[in-house]
Amino acid sequence: MTGLLTRSVVRLLLPAALVTAAAILVKGYGDTGDGFAAGVIAGIGVLLQYAAFGTRTVERLLPVHLASRAAVLGLALVLAVAFGPCLAGHPPLTHFPQPGSEPIHLGALALHTAVLFDLGIFLVVLGFAVRVVSAVAHAGEPA
Numbered sequence: 001m002t003g004l005l006t007r008s009v010v011r012l013l014l015p016a017a018l019v020t021a022a023a024i025l026v027k028g029y030g031d032t033g034d035g036f037a038a039g040v041i042a043g044i045g046v047l048l049q050y051a052a053f054g055t056r057t058v059e060r061l062l063p064v065h066l067a068s069r070a071a072v073l074g075l076a077l078v079l080a081v082a083f084g085p086c087l088a089g090h091p092p093l094t095h096f097p098q099p100g101s102e103p104i105h106l107g108a109l110a111l112h113t114a115v116l117f118d119l120g121i122f123l124v125v126l127g128f129a130v131r132v133v134s135a136v137a138h139a140g141e142p143a
Contacts, residue, residue: 002052010052017045025122026109035118039125046126047133055137067130074123081117093117 002010025038049058058064085094095113097103103110 007052010048013048014045017041017048021045021122025118026115033115033118035121036125038118039122039129042122042126043129043133046130050133050137055134059134064130064134067127067134069127070123071127071131074120074125074127077120078117078124081113081120 021038021042024041025033025035027033046058046062046064049062053061082093085096086092095117097112103112105111109115
């Protein structure tokens, strides 16, 4: 069992990890997002929860049972963004609006299909990471 100080710090790290992941998801290291790094950061936040609080507590407090669904939803989103333009005669991974066109802005965030692609990657990475951590946490339990 971990100490009170460790659990207190880890409890505070989860919201910080999720906010950092959200910031990286929408802005990345430049102007485009980075869904992979955001998924890894959020996954590490969940991993720390498992390490500090144990399997039963985390599964009671966090919706980790939705990890598989998040990964499948993310994969479907990535495939739709990647191959959806083919239905309109465009090459795969053509992003809209096209370069030179003005995208819709939500504050400082320019909304285009690359944002949806990064969101899909984020969901795939986070869902996979949480499922792996959950599977390892349950590995010693009888079937």
